[in-house]
Amino acid sequence: MKKGVAITGMGIVSAIGNSVEENLEALLTSKSGLGISKHIQTHHKNAIKVGEVTFTNTEIAKKLNLPKDNNYTRTALLGCLAAKEAILNARIESISEYKTGFISATTVGGMDMTENYWKQFATNPEVQKFIPSHHAGDSTEKIATFIGITDYVTTISTACSSAANAIMLGARLIKAGKLDRVVVGGTDALSKFTINGFKSLMILSESNCTPFDANRSGLNLGEAAAYLVLESDEVVAAQNKSVLAYVSGYGNANDAFHQTASSKTGDGAYLAMKKSLEIAGLQPSDVDYVNAHGTATQNNDLSESVALQRIFNEKSPSFSSTKAFTGHTLAAAGAVEAVFSVLALHENSIFANLGFKMAMPETGLVPVTQLQKIELKHVLSNSFGFGGNCSSLIFSEA
Amino acid sequence: MDALKQELKENIIEQLNLEEFTVEDIDNDDALFGDGLGLDSIDALELIVMLDKDYGIKLTDPEKSKEIFQSINVLAAYITEHRTK
Amino acid sequence: MKTCYIHSVVSISAQNSFSENDTISEIQEHSGSKIPAVHPTYRDFIPLSQLRRMSPAVKMGVAASKKALEKANINKPYAIITGSGLGCIADTETFLNTLIENEEQFLTPTAFIQSTHNTVAGQIALGLKCKGYNTTYAHGSVSFESALVDAQLQVEAGEANNILVGGVDELGTEFVDYVHIVEQKQKQPIQVPLSEGATFCVLSSERKEGIVAVLKAVEIQSKTAPENIVTEMHDFLKRNKVDSSEIDAIILGNNGDAFDAYYQHIEKLFPKTDFLQYKKYVGEFFTTSAFAFWMGAQLIEGKTLPKQFFSRKAESKSYKTVLLYNQFKGSQHSFVLLTRC
Numbered sequence: 001m002k003k004g005v006a007i008t009g010m011g012i013v014s015a016i017g018n019s020v021e022e023n024l025e026a027l028l029t030s031k032s033g034l035g036i037s038k039h040i041q042t043h044h045k046n047a048i049k050v051g052e053v054t055f056t057n058t059e060i061a062k063k064l065n066l067p068k069d070n071n072y073t074r075t076a077l078l079g080c081l082a083a084k085e086a087i088l089n090a091r092i093e094s095i096s097e098y099k100t101g102f103i104s105a106t107t108v109g110g111m112d113m114t115e116n117y118w119k120q121f122a123t124n125p126e127v128q129k130f131i132p133s134h135h136a137g138d139s140t141e142k143i144a145t146f147i148g149i150t151d152y153v154t155t156i157s158t159a160c161s162s163a164a165n166a167i168m169l170g171a172r173l174i175k176a177g178k179l180d181r182v183v184v185g186g187t188d189a190l191s192k193f194t195i196n197g198f199k200s201l202m203i204l205s206e207s208n209c210t211p212f213d214a215n216r217s218g219l220n221l222g223e224a225a226a227y228l229v230l231e232s233d234e235v236v237a238a239q240n241k242s243v244l245a246y247v248s249g250y251g252n253a254n255d256a257f258h259q260t261a262s263s264k265t266g267d268g269a270y271l272a273m274k275k276s277l278e279i280a281g282l283q284p285s286d287v288d289y290v291n292a293h294g295t296a297t298q299n300n301d302l303s304e305s306v307a308l309q310r311i312f313n314e315k316s317p318s319f320s321s322t323k324a325f326t327g328h329t330l331a332a333a334g335a336v337e338a339v340f341s342v343l344a345l346h347e348n349s350i351f352a353n354l355g356f357k358m359a360m361p362e363t364g365l366v367p368v369t370q371l372q373k374i375e376l377k378h379v380l381s382n383s384f385g386f387g388g389n390c391s392s393l394i395f396s397e398a
Numbered sequence: 399m400d401a402l403k404q405e406l407k408e409n410i411i412e413q414l415n416l417e418e419f420t421v422e423d424i425d426n427d428d429a430l431f432g433d434g435l436g437l438d439s440i441d442a443l444e445l446i447v448m449l450d451k452d453y454g455i456k457l458t459d460p461e462k463s464k465e466i467f468q469s470i471n472v473l474a475a476y477i478t479e480h481r482t483k
Numbered sequence: 484m485k486t487c488y489i490h491s492v493v494s495i496s497a498q499n500s501f502s503e504n505d506t507i508s509e510i511q512e513h514s515g516s517k518i519p520a521v522h523p524t525y526r527d528f529i530p531l532s533q534l535r536r537m538s539p540a541v542k543m544g545v546a547a548s549k550k551a552l553e554k555a556n557i558n559k560p561y562a563i564i565t566g567s568g569l570g571c572i573a574d575t576e577t578f579l580n581t582l583i584e585n586e587e588q589f590l591t592p593t594a595f596i597q598s599t600h601n602t603v604a605g606q607i608a609l610g611l612k613c614k615g616y617n618t619t620y621a622h623g624s625v626s627f628e629s630a631l632v633d634a635q636l637q638v639e640a641g642e643a644n645n646i647l648v649g650g651v652d653e654l655g656t657e658f659v660d661y662v663h664i665v666e667q668k669q670k671q672p673i674q675v676p677l678s679e680g681a682t683f684c685v686l687s688s689e690r691k692e693g694i695v696a697v698l699k700a701v702e703i704q705s706k707t708a709p710e711n712i713v714t715e716m717h718d719f720l721k722r723n724k725v726d727s728s729e730i731d732a733i734i735l736g737n738n739g740d741a742f743d744a745y746y747q748h749i750e751k752l753f754p755k756t757d758f759l760q761y762k763k764y765v766g767e768f769f770t771t772s773a774f775a776f777w778m779g780a781q782l783i784e785g786k787t788l789p790k791q792f793f794s795r796k797a798e799s800k801s802y803k804t805v806l807l808y809n810q811f812k813g814s815q816h817s818f819v820l821l822t823r824c
Contacts, residue, residue, distance in 0.1 A: 043587040102705075107599060109621075118579055121661040128668075131661045135569055135769070136600060137623035141814060144705055153705035154629040157570065157600035157621035165618050169633065176636055193575075196582050197595035202443060202460050254563070254608040254617040260596045261439060271614055386596060387605025389617055413591075415535035436532055444591045451589045 002281045004248030004396060005171040008241045009090025009229035011082040012339045014326045015051030015222050019085060024343050027351045030371055032325050034208045034220050042192045044199060049208055050190055051222025051327025053078060064146070071129040073110035074223070076139035079187035080146045082225035086183060087147050090229035091241070098180035098235055101152035102144040103170050104227075105162030105186030107331040109136035112189040139187060152179060157331065159385030160293075161252075162186050163226070164334030164393055168250040170230050180235050185227030185335035194330065195221055201260065203297045209328075210355035211294035211321035212301050212367050219295040222327020226335035228342075242398075245342045248378070249282065249394030251275025260386050261299050266307025268390035269293075269382060273311045276380065276392040284312045286378050287394070289350050291337045292367070293382040294321020295328050296355075304382065305363040320353035320368045334383035334391065341379040341395040348375050403474045413448055414441050426470045434469075442467060454482030485688040487638040487698040488824060490645075491554035494682040494777040495520050495543045496765040501550070506781065510764055510789045516663050517677045518766050519654055533610070536593055538573045540653035543681035544603035545610060548647055552611075555685035560647040562616035563604050564634050566626030568769020570600030572655035580657075603651055616643065624736075624811035625703040626650060627682070627773040628819065632701055638688045649683035650773030674739025678766020682773035684780075690824070696783040699723060699804075699820040706814055709744045713752060716808065719818045731802040732757040732782055734775040736809030738767045745810050757802075758795040759788070772809040772817060779805040779821040 012019070015033025016026035026033065034049040039056065055063075060077040061070060064084075072080070083102075087095075110133040117127040132138065140155040152173070156166045163186030170184035188194075198204045198221060205218035228247075236243060253275065255268025262268065277284060293304055301321075308316045322340050329336050344350060353367035377397050384390045407421045410430075414437065428434040431442070442463055449455040455477065457463045466476045494500045497518045498507050511521075520543065525534055528546040537545070544565065552560065578594040596602075601619040608617050616637070620629035627650030637643040659677050666672045686698060700723040707715050720727055733753060735746040737760045750758060759782075765774050781788055782802040790796070807819040 106621075115579060115582070119583060122664065128661070128665055131658075131665045134658070135623060136621035137568065137626070137769075137815070140622060141705065150706040151704055152702075153622070154620055154625060154632075154703065155622035156618060157567075158604075158617070158619050159599050159601055169618075172636060176640065178636070192582060192587065193579060193595075196587055196590050197578065197592065197598075200443065200447070200590040200592040200595055202446075202458075252616045252618060254605070254614050256608045256612045256614050258438075259440070259602070259605060259609065260592075267614060385601070386599055387601040387617075387619075388608055389601055389605065417535060418531045440536075440593055440596065444593060447589050447591045 002248060004246035005174045005230050006236045006243045007228050007245050007247060007342060008231045008236065008243060009086045010244065010339050010342060011085025011089060012226040012336060013053055013078055013081045014224035014329065014336055015053060016325050018055065020339065026325060027340065027343065028349065028371060030352045030354060032208060032354055034327055040190055040192060042195055044195060047206055048204055049220045051220060052190060053223055071133045072142060073133050073139060074112040074189035075106055075109060075187050076142040078189060078223065078225035079104060079139055079143040083143050083147050083183060083227045086227040086229050095148040099151060100149050101173060101179045101182040102149040103154055103156065103166040103182060103184045104140040104143060105156045105166040105331040106136050106139055106188055107157060107159055107162060108188065108191055108193055110134040110138055111191045111193045115192050149183065158389040159387055160330050160333055161383040161385040161389040161391040162331035162334065164383035164391035165252060167228060167247060167334065167338055167393055168252060168391060171247045171250060174230055174232050181231045183227050183229055186332040187225035188223060188330040188332045190221060190223040205296065208355055209296035209324050211296040211323055211353055212360065212365060213356045214358040214360045216296045216298065216301060218297055219323065220327040222329040224326060224329035224332040224336050226332055226339045228338055245345050245398050246396045247393060248396040249276035249280025251279065252391045255388035255390055257388060262303035262384065264303065264306065266303040266310065268388055269304055269307035269384060270310045272390040272392040273307065273380065276394050280394045282378060282394065287317050287380045288376045289344060289379045290317055290319035291341050291379060291381040292319050292321045293384045294323055296323060300384065302360060302362055305360065305365045309363060316365060318350050318368050320351055322351055324354035337381045338393060341381045344379050345376050345395060345397045349373055399474060399478065402477065403470050406470055406473060409448060413444055424470060428469055430467050430469060453477050455480050484639045485641050487635045488687050488690060489695045489698055489780060490685040490687050491551045492684040492695055492777050492780040493547050493550045493554065494680065494774055495523065495547050496680040496774050497521060497678045498764055500777065506786050507789055510791045513676055515676055517654060517659055520679050536597060538571050538597060538653060539679065540571050540651050541603050541606050544649060544651045545606055547681040547683040548607045548649060551683040551685050552647060557645050557685060559611050559613050560645045560685065561643040562637060562646045563607050563613060564618055564630040564646060564648050565604040566620040566630040566650045566770055567600050567603060568621060568623050568626045568652050570621060571598050571602045572658055573653055574598040576655055576657045623769050624772060624809060624815040625817050627770045628701055628703050628817040631698065632703065634686045635698055635701055638686055641688060644689055645685060645687045647683065648686055649681060650770030651681035652679055652768045652770045654679040671741040673767055675762040676766045678768050680765060680771065680774060682777050694824045695780045697822045697824045699822045701819045704816045707816060709748060712745050712748050716749060716818065723820055725804065725820060729804045730756055730806050731800060731804050732759060733806045733808065734759045734778055736762060736772055736775065738762045742810060742813045749808060757793060757797055757800065759792045760794050761792055764791065775807045775809065776819060779807055783821055783823050
């Protein structure tokens with residue numbers, strides 16, 4: 001087994017809390033954050049449940065001391081909150097002391113503002129400040145500037161696997177000695193664009209989602225931002241840092257089956273998990289818990305279940321999806337669930353797969369449905385997306 | 399019924415961007431999915447919206463829609479029976 | 484550490500760069516605020532049944548990737564890595580407009596699922612049945628360079644052989660005009676048209692016949708002051724053990740706006756080196772710097788570039804080392820170093 005890259009700090013804002021502590025509290029008490037949207041003016045408002053962050057944009061801007069005429073999108077605002085907590089949590093006093101990078105993930109970038117002002121962009125000078133904040137890189141640049149990172153800064157956008165790829169790239173850059181320290185994760189705000197997109201695919205659930213259940217009826221969307229601080233062994237040693245956990249394995253593969261649907265054989269998921277085990281130098285039997293992608297769509301959950309059975313030779317370790325807590329937070333999901341995986345290791349706890357009643361007949365797989373206290377050494381986390389993008393990460397105890 | 403079939407063919411070609419097909423290429427009994435026209439699951443979702451928008455027919459289960467979208471004949475018969483506009 | 488060879492580079496741009504012999508024989512002058520790419524006949528590259536849903540970005544990406552792989556004599560790459568600043572903006576516009584105009588009713592999913600940044604890389608993987616590493620960078624003007632950094636890391640570490648890397652952005656129909664409106668309000672706005680294009684290459688650790696060039700180094704940096712850019716460049720060269728006297732040509736991303744000051748600092752330093760610019764002819768967009776990568780490869784391969792690209796040129800010279808530098812609005816700086824193998 002290889003040790004991996006040290007995680008020395010985390011930050012998160014999601015539907016179940018505005019800090020790591022609040023998120024942990026909700027996970028330990030099995031309290032879902034899904035509900036009716038308060039912030040989004042969509043026609044489907046009362047027909048769907050979403051995982052929304054409680055703060056309004058104005059509240060966040062105030063917390064961040066931003067000027068009134070700022071052009072921060074909600075995606076950037078959420079990201080700044082979570083990244084700030086991660087930096088504090090890692091006890092970083094001087095960013096420039098080490099070569100530090102920032103890798104953020106987002107799917108629709110500044111869409112939350114774009115969709116509100118789209119028809120006014122041509123004529124209303126007051127809203128034109130949100131034109132340059134539309135593209136995916138804008139929120140990343142703003143968060144980097146906010147936390148003071150000026151060196152290597154980039155954005156990954158591979159749909160719902162984005163943040164997992166950001167964490168993977170960060171770990172690789174540290175391993176290769178290209179960076180000493182890197183803040184990695186993702187941010188996505190809820191938008192009418194994604195709500196209607198998933199609705200048009202007929203995979204949006206009207207009630208709280210029930211991952212891996214035989215009668216699952218689709219996903220709930222959520223919004224969140226989450227970041228991890230990764231540091232090289234040299235930095236950890238020099239600063240006598242306490243390590244929360246290690247990123248020990250990572251794998252990225254493409255299902256190459258369909259633009260949006262996963263294959264029946266779960267090839268992409270299988271290959272991603274297989275690679276992550278190889279990088280970590282672990283056997284499938286070493287994995288104690290899988291934080292599944294488990295969006296609760298018919299297609300994903302079946303395909304992922306098949307892939308789990310393939311990789312673990314029918315003896316799947318304990319697994320659960322935390323999507324019924326937060327909703328599917330798209331690009332942020334991989335980072336949200338990375339934070340949850342580290343918390344699981346810390347607390348020696350498997351968080352509940354809420355809403356599950358009956359195993360799907362095709363596989364008979366039963367997730368962990370109530371909080372379970374058990375010693376955990378290695379946690380595998382899955383994130384899959386449109387375009388066949390599949391990524392898996394392995395987190396190991398410090 | 400024949401007018402409806404003609405209309406369906408025109409709409410399908412236009413909606414689904416089937417540039418290589420003309421109305422004459424589509425036989426009333428041709429399979430729309432798989433080997434025939436080669437439509438896929440995304441096209442099925444497009445057709446579900448078309449039924450809702452043009453004929454006031456609401457389908458909620460994409461799986462069941464496959465039976466209705468077998469061919470132009472089957473589709474036209476279903477629309478005739480269930481249309482609300 | 485393994486060497487990162489460039490096995491092929493092709494480019495679809497507002498110039499006829501995607502020609503039969505992959506060179507530009509004659510410069511087309513452009514006017515206006517936006518110019519489309521010279522689009523090839525996509526039916527020659529993509530089956531009609533697949534073409535029907537593809538936006539220009541996907542078409543450009545798939546066609547360019549096919550040609551890049553063909554030239555490198557590769558059927559299936561180990562990995563596919565793309566960069567796209569705005570992603571599939573045309574389908575984003577389509578879905579957004581339908582959403583607003585239909586008041587969230589009667590929405591079909593096609594434009595939505597094709598609107599993501601990773602559509603191009605996903606469609607290429609799907610077409611090739613390529614199940615390897617696949618990722619997409621969407622970070623403004625370093626989207627393509629971020630993809631290069633990732634690919635080079637894998638090639639040099641021996642993790643992967645044969646990686647398909649590309650940068651692609653499409654013009655779209657509406658957002659580009661909004662960008663133009665904002666730009667025109669600047670004190671010194673961008674002086675070149677907005678445009679689109681796709682540049683794809685195959686990077687490999689394998690040394691074989693017909694190698695185009697070596698990707699010696701690529702680095703990105705988010706922020707730096709204009710007066711520090713020279714130091715940054717020297718540090719970059721030093722880290723990669725290249726003396727500034729070895730550089731035969733520098734390709735700069737001047738677009739006529741106030742931030743051209745960065746380029747002027749560098750120009751002053753090299754009184755004898757050839758300088759090239761390109762945005763006047765292929766436009767500005769988030770992955771336009773990938774076109775400079777194509778130009779650099781052309782120089783090293785000994786192909787002739789139209790004289791209009793040269794802002795300073797010495798007599799008949801061979802190019803062994805070419806430096807690329809680009810930035811956007813004082814951010815997203817990138818240095819790329821290409822050498823002869």
